[in-house]
Amino acid sequence: MADYKKMWEELGMDLETHDALCEVLPIAFGDTYLSQENRPENMAFYDFVISEIHGVRPAELIAHQKKGGKVFGTFCVFVPDEIVFAAGAIATGLCGGSQFWVPGGEKVLPKNTCPLIKASVGARIDKTCPFFRIADMYVGETTCDGKKKAWEILAEEVPIHVMDIPQMKREKDIRHWAEEIKDFKAVVEEFTGNKVTEESLAEAITLMNNKRKALARVFECRKSDIIPISGKDALLMMQIAFYDDPARCVEKANALADELEQRIKDGVSVFPAGTKRILISGTPMAVPNWKLHHIVETSGAAVVVEETCTGTRYFENLVDESTSTMDGQIQALAERYMKCNCACFHKNTGRIDDIIRLAKEYKVDGVIDVNLKFCSLYDIEGRSVESALKSAGIPVLGIETDYTDTDAEQLRTRIGAFIEMLG
Amino acid sequence: MADYKKMWEELGMDLETHDALCEVLPIAFGDTYLSQENRPENMAFYDFVISEIHGVRPAELIAHQKKGGKVFGTFCVFVPDEIVFAAGAIATGLCGGSQFWVPGGEKVLPKNTCPLIKASVGARIDKTCPFFRIADMYVGETTCDGKKKAWEILAEEVPIHVMDIPQMKREKDIRHWAEEIKDFKAVVEEFTGNKVTEESLAEAITLMNNKRKALARVFECRKSDIIPISGKDALLMMQIAFYDDPARCVEKANALADELEQRIKDGVSVFPAGTKRILISGTPMAVPNWKLHHIVETSGAAVVVEETCTGTRYFENLVDESTSTMDGQIQALAERYMKCNCACFHKNTGRIDDIIRLAKEYKVDGVIDVNLKFCSLYDIEGRSVESALKSAGIPVLGIETDYTDTDAEQLRTRIGAFIEMLG
DSSP: OOOOHHHHHHTTOOHHHHHHHHHHHHHHHIIIIITOSSOOTTHHHHHHHHHTTTTHHHHHHHHHHHTTOOEEEEOSTTSOHHHHHHTTOEEEEOOOOOGGGHHHHTTTSOTTSOHHHHHHHHHHHTTOOHHHHHOSEEEEEOSSHHHHHHHHHHTTTSOEEEEOOOSSOSHHHHHHHHHHHHHHHHHHHHHHSOOOOHHHHHHHHHHHHHHHHHHHHHHHHTTSSSOOSOHHHHHHHHHHHTTSOHHHHHHHHHHHHHHHHHHHHHTOOSSOTTOEEEEEEESOOOTTOOHHHHHHHTTTEEEEEEESTTTHHHHSSOOOOSOOSHHHHHHHHHHHHTTSOOTTSSSOHHHHHHHHHHHHHTTOSEEEEEEETTOHHHHHHHHHHHHHHHHTTOOEEEEEEOSSSTTHHHHHHHHHHHHHHTO | OOOOHHHHHHTTOOHHHHHHHHHHHHHHHIIIIITOSSOOTTHHHHHHHHHTTTTHHHHHHHHHHHTTOOEEEEOSTTSOHHHHHHTTOEEEEOOOOOGGGHHHHHTTSOTTSOHHHHHHHHHHHTTOOHHHHHOSEEEEEOSSHHHHHHHHHHTTTSOEEEEOOOSSOSHHHHHHHHHHHHHHHHHHHHHHSOOOOHHHHHHHHHHHHHHHHHHHHHHHHTTSSSOOSOHHHHHHHHHHHTTSOHHHHHHHHHHHHHHHHHHHHHTOOSSOTTOEEEEEEESOOOTTOOHHHHHHHTTTEEEEEEESTTTHHHHSSOOOOSOOSHHHHHHHHHHHHTTSOOTTSSSOHHHHHHHHHHHHHTTOSEEEEEEETTOHHHHHHHHHHHHHHHHTTOOEEEEEEOSSSTTHHHHHHHHHHHHHHTO
């Protein structure tokens, strides 16, 4: 990483502890990513982002702030970035995917909390992530017990607005979500001093739809019998999409998709013909959580799609752009976001339909349903997922894991046996 | 217990497994309850209820059904019994407080689920509790992750209506809860075939308010320096109130309160003068979970109040009876129920105010904040509770436990040391 010491110092970071993170990350990335063969050339951009992960993008955010702009830190695919960008502000994802931050979270949260929440809180209170220092306001949501209460702890540190995500998906719940988006717009307008207009919102909706379309193009290529990109690389693109500049995300994902489409025409696959195709469903994998993909793809199979928040849940369904009134736009946003099938909803049968549809579209041989340890929602729902997949004749393996290496060998054995069983 | 074999058989219960439960319960009750000295005479009623726990009340519910009446099974203090009784139906609490049912729940739920939920699901699917067999419809709510998903599993077994409890306490959330109550009323009317009228609802509101007042009278007596009833006995009354006939509950609780008031006048305490007074805050203790009270009260202290769903959260705050329109009554219900401070709410500062207020009103020497293992909500909130109590100069001990005996000795040691520390 280039020298960003001064910037980190000015952000009030704990430089000494942060140095330790900066030392291990390139090694982990090298072992996991750079060891892959025949990667798409356009992955060079994403490799660069990781190599400068706490430098380049933070510096951009700070430059934006120096011009009077605001930065909102988000944790969930339900928070509508459109509103933030329409107010001339920047939204950046803040989820923590590293075990490095977990002990910090455990200072204030029970150990029985999922690693994603512990790492997110730890990254903030230990002062070891610039993104968590930069964000002027955090945006939380009421998706799960752990997050609902974690916001109360983070609120001691930083301004936080919490959006009340409905717990069901009835007509009135979509109306409720539209109201929450309206309230969020008022908060963002007040905090930035900028008005969200029909025009600026229409522009932001188009921008975010373009981002969804670009990411979807890359995923579309993964449906091919020629697998032009590894699951690990696709995951990396998604992880970076969660916090990078959206216009750049569109450009880079489209360039990658161009290359992948050409690869398919040229018959260039990163896996030997006949490699077993895996769908991973379940909880999100925030950067740098590459654990499961790495195990699968070094055990002889390929991950061809993720039904996760760092997968299809992030980009499927577009916001309707045909309406131009503020109420209409907000309703369109509410409808699009409420199509996302998170296990936080009571009666989430749509998610099972999604998994079976994706399994067919991506011609998968088997599904690995993963939940981060202590995520009750996905863990309990796992039973329905497994039973529906079995009924549909799709092999499935249920896995619970955290960010540590302690279960890696055991997972490798179980996943290896599962892949072998696929024939 | 009298011979209810035929009734249990007709309910489709697993008699053999149920016999095992019937064998252990009287022993546990004898050891925990009947060993106490100088108990109020009016506890005889509650002892009788326990001795016939799977017989007398179930038989009454079945008699009601034979006359064409419906029975609704509930799991939470947020479900407004008023609506059920106003439709000529009966509401009965279904929570499971015994380790006996936990392994059954673990057949379909992750082990990392709180014992209350596991026991509730296990009691149903193992067919070992008549109440779970009798209820024609279950009423769930979206209070926590575990319950939200458990209803999906129970829905495979029995009709279930889920009420969407708001996740915050803003003005619009109270409106939302009023709407949910209105929807619940429609469901109850449809299911029972009976109309809820302004008159029948007013009657039910008065009945439930009388129940709250009667329970509050017993608690009022616990504020006295003369402690006329043990915490264990008060807990038993509360546990039975959750599922007994409400009119009988009023009568029996008032009779008990009469006796306790007389005891205070006569200076009859069940504890030696100077016994340390404990407030227990946290998660509910469903029958027959007497574990913590028993440890505290056999370690030299007295439990004088519970800030739990089987304590003050159940009866504090009355429903406004001054309004006579349906909309007004429903709004009054919504307002009363939303005053209850469950950890399921984001920003639950009212609960901390409650605990400090109760600590003063009941003149407690220390607080034991308990959460059932894997209840993230109360576990995370425990940090705020402990810190607020420390600031207020009130000694506090945080405890996490389940229904097993495995931690009993360790709890006894910690609680003993805490009581000793109180001086």
